[in-house]
Amino acid sequence: xxxxxxxxxFQVLKTGQSMTLQCAQDMNxxxxxxxxxxxxxxxRLIHYSVGAGITDQGEVPxxxxxxxxxxxxxxxxxxxxxxxxxxxxxxxxxxxGLAGSYEQYFGPGTRLTVT
Amino acid sequence: GENVEQHPSTLSVQEGDSAVIKCTYSDSASNYFPxxxxxxxxxxxxxIDIRSxxxxxxxxxxxxTLNKTxxxxxxxxxxxxxxxxxVYFCAASKGNNSPAFGKGNQVVVIP
Numbered sequence: 001x002x003x004x005x006x007x008x009x010f011q012v013l014k015t016g017q018s019m020t021l022q023c024a025q026d027m028n029x030x031x032x033x034x035x036x037x038x039x040x041x042x043x044r045l046i047h048y049s050v051g052a053g054i055t056d057q058g059e060v061p062x063x064x065x066x067x068x069x070x071x072x073x074x075x076x077x078x079x080x081x082x083x084x085x086x087x088x089x090x091x092x093x094x095x096x097g098l099a100g101s102y103e104q105y106f107g108p109g110t111r112l113t114v115t
Numbered sequence: 116g117e118n119v120e121q122h123p124s125t126l127s128v129q130e131g132d133s134a135v136i137k138c139t140y141s142d143s144a145s146n147y148f149p150x151x152x153x154x155x156x157x158x159x160x161x162x163i164d165i166r167s168x169x170x171x172x173x174x175x176x177x178x179x180t181l182n183k184t185x186x187x188x189x190x191x192x193x194x195x196x197x198x199x200x201x202v203y204f205c206a207a208s209k210g211n212n213s214p215a216f217g218k219g220n221q222v223v224v225i226p
Binding site: 004033035040041042043044045048050058090092101102103104106107108109 | 146147149151156157158159160161164204208209210211213214216217218219
């Protein structure tokens with residue numbers, strides 16, 4: 001198993017541009033989530049999904065959209081990039097919807113810079 | 116919602132000594148407490164977890180203790196080695212709630 005994969009590893013955007021961060025897992029996990037990691041702020045939840053077709057907002061959802069059309073994929077869309085979205089983004093998955101009871105598997109991260 | 120705090124933010128230890136990181140949580144209903152290790156340039160990885168029906172769990176050089184009354188849990192690393200240098204995150208959660216993470220501790224093991 002490849003686990004959780006993320007592409008790209010690095011990305012530079014100009015303010016106002018849009019892009020999609022890709023996340024895929026091959027473990028048949030129901031729960032998937034996106035976090036952003038900023039210095040001194042820890043991991044903050046952006047959006048999550050408890051299964052295909054179901055998504056919900058986390059702690060910091062503004063400026064981001066998600067969809068979950070398949071169990072494997074959970075892309076994160078930046079609609080109009082802003083410098084405040086400069087961060088490292090992690091995708092994670094967990095075995096089922098009881099995300100509060102099981103291990104999270106994290107991807108390697110995408111480092112995004114918005115100029 | 117759940118609020119998790121970690122102390123200290125940075126911890127330096129001599130190789131071979133022990134390191135202890137403490138986390139406090141706010142929701143007494145939380146029942147799952149994992150610890151993640153993040154090495155430079157990588158995603159966090161689970162190293163140990165504990166559930167509320169257990170007071171202590173050990174795995175080789177690492178252990179976690181849980182005090183439900185005081186609402187805190189701690190990570191203990193014994194005989195520290197240079198490869199233990201990393202950022203450590205604690206989290207607290209329950210049921211189908213997404214876990215709440217602490218802000219992380221930078222552990223530096225000095226050879």
